[in-house]
Amino acid sequence: MAHDDALRAAWQRLTDEAIDFESIIRSLPVVNQPDPAELRAHLEEFYDFAEPVPVDQLTNQLIAMLRRYLIHVTHPRYYGLFNPSTRPASVIGDALAALYNPQLAVWSHAPVAQELERLTLRCLASLLGYDPDTMAAHFTSGGAEANLVGTLLALSDRCPAAATGGMRALERQPVLYLSGESHHSFVKVARMSGLGTDAVRQVPVGSDLRMDPVALERMIVADLDAGFQPFLVVGTAGTTGAGVIDPLPELADVATRHGLWFHVDAAWGGSAVMSPTLRPLLRGIALADSITWDAHKWLSVPMGGGMVFTRHPEAMAKAFTVLSGYMPPAASSITADPHLVTPQWSRRSTGLKVFAALAELGVEGYARLVDHQTAMGERLRELLVAAGWQLVNDTRLPVVCFTHPRITDGTTTTSAIRDAIYARGTAWISEVVLTGKGKALRACITSYLTNEEDLLALVGELEIAIGERR
Numbered sequence: 224m225a226h227d228d229a230l231r232a233a234w235q236r237l238t239d240e241a242i243d244f245e246s247i248i249r250s251l252p253v254v255n256q257p258d259p260a261e262l263r264a265h266l267e268e269f270y271d272f273a274e275p276v277p278v279d280q281l282t283n284q285l286i287a288m289l290r291r292y293l294i295h296v297t298h299p300r301y302y303g304l305f306n307p308s309t310r311p312a313s314v315i316g317d318a319l320a321a322l323y324n325p326q327l328a329v330w331s332h333a334p335v336a337q338e339l340e341r342l343t344l345r346c347l348a349s350l351l352g353y354d355p356d357t358m359a360a361h362f363t364s365g366g367a368e369a370n371l372v373g374t375l376l377a378l379s380d381r382c383p384a385a386a387t388g389g390m391r392a393l394e395r396q397p398v399l400y401l402s403g404e405s406h407h408s409f410v411k412v413a414r415m416s417g418l419g420t421d422a423v424r425q426v427p428v429g430s431d432l433r434m435d436p437v438a439l440e441r442m443i444v445a446d447l448d449a450g451f452q453p454f455l456v457v458g459t460a461g462t463t464g465a466g467v468i469d470p471l472p473e474l475a476d477v478a479t480r481h482g483l484w485f486h487v488d489a490a491w492g493g494s495a496v497m498s499p500t501l502r503p504l505l506r507g508i509a510l511a512d513s514i515t516w517d518a519h520k521w522l523s524v525p526m527g528g529g530m531v532f533t534r535h536p537e538a539m540a541k542a543f544t545v546l547s548g549y550m551p552p553a554a555s556s557i558t559a560d561p562h563l564v565t566p567q568w569s570r571r572s573t574g575l576k577v578f579a580a581l582a583e584l585g586v587e588g589y590a591r592l593v594d595h596q597t598a599m600g601e602r603l604r605e606l607l608v609a610a611g612w613q614l615v616n617d618t619r620l621p622v623v624c625f626t627h628p629r630i631t632d633g634t635t636t637t638s639a640i641r642d643a644i645y646a647r648g649t650a651w652i653s654e655v656v657l658t659g660k661g662k663a664l665r666a667c668i669t670s671y672l673t674n675e676e677d678l679l680a681l682v683g684e685l686e687i688a689i690g691e692r693r
């Protein structure tokens with residue numbers, strides 16, 4: 224049948240694209256910046272949705288468009304914002320999740336998908352230093368949702384009256400603490416949770432960009448004196464801007480002494496625990512009451528794949544359990560139905576792609592992947608310094624923030640360098656503002672495919688942009 228032939232051809236085309244993807248992506252420009260109005264007009268003309276498009280043609284069209292109109296975050300010369308090259312096994316896992324469409328709202332609908340996620344989360348929890356038998360964890364859409372869950376757990380545990388009466392039922396305004404280098408998803412969390420952004424206290428950082436625990440304690444005491452209710456400290460393990468790790472044991476100590484929930488946002492940096500060499504950098508992370516970790520960052524799986532872990536399973540149930548008359552009964556006493564212990568209701572098998580990547584690579588394979596990217600970050604620092612650039616941040620994780628004497632003396636700007644690189648299109652880096660340090664250029668090793676040649680190419684692009692090479 225014609226339809227079957229078209230479908231077969233479409234899948235064949237997709238298979239070819241996936242198998243050859245590594246060489247295809249290398250052959251494409253990293254940066255593509257179509258004119259928004261032109262792109263929109265082109266698509267509107269092409270697709271009026273009046274005539275059906277055969278699926279094989281449609282597949283070819285989609286591939287052509289995706290090749291042409293994206294910044295290719297899976298390109299080894301994309302030095303960007305934690306968006307990874309995806310492991311082939313994880314793409315297969317994700318495609319199967321789309322195909323079988325397992326429904327994880329209740330265990331009984333998707334027993335094997337449920338248990339594969341559980342196995343995966345238990346393995347990752349142990350690497351964090353949590354006891355897999357006493358923790359609870361689930362997949363989220365990303366780090367922002369995981370940070371929301373962490374905050375809601377803290378709220379329902381420390382301010383239980385808010386669950387029924389809302390914030391107005393609380394005698395004192397709850398406040399939380401983070402640093403200026405923390406992720407700004409917490410500003411949204413403050414709005415979405417009803418806490419309000421005034422409840423967010425920004426703790427100063429030192430010149431190393433790490434939260435100052437002494438300042439934290441001083442602010443908690445001052446807030447207590449002023450009649451507020453401090454309830455949550457957020458430490459970051461691998462800040463988005465500079466890859467810096469807050470002093471987790473010291474923050475845990477301050478939080479514990481004052482009875483605050485301690486959440487660690489390790490959205491990107493959490494993956495350092497895969498490597499025995501890097502794991503000690505995250506010392507103290509297991510003291511956290513809850514942890515955010517994104518698989519769709521340094522675990523190199525497709526978006527969205529966040530995770531949230533807690534040492535307090537009962538807090539998860541308290542925050543999210545709602546009983547209804549229409550959901551199927553629990554399968555057994557050893558299984559928890561996700562819709563009762565997470566914010567989502569219908570639930571995609573987000574974890575299938577993470578399981579697939581972990582099973583295919585193994586923990587040791589992941590350690591090599593993480594160590595390779597770390598080594599590439601170290602090498603990039605050496606190459607930049609040798610070429611006259613100056614490093615601005617201090618971390619062992621592969622985020623490199625840097626500037627140049629010609630930027631500091633005002634001859635050029637970080638934005639001009641960035642834009643010159645985008646215009647040539649062969650690499651992508653970003654500009655970042657760091658507390659007390661102003662603007663810098665930022666390059667992160669986000670692809671496990673990035674090699675020394677890619678680093679030399681980036682440094683070459685930077686030299687052209689700064690005007691030291693043609």
Ligand SMILES: *Cc1c(COP(=O)(O)O)cnc(C)c1O
Nearest residue numbers: 365366367406463488490491517
């Ligand atoms: C990326 C990031 C987030 C947000 O995660 P999403 O997956 O983009 O929602 C939160 N915190 C940190 C430290 C991050 O790097």
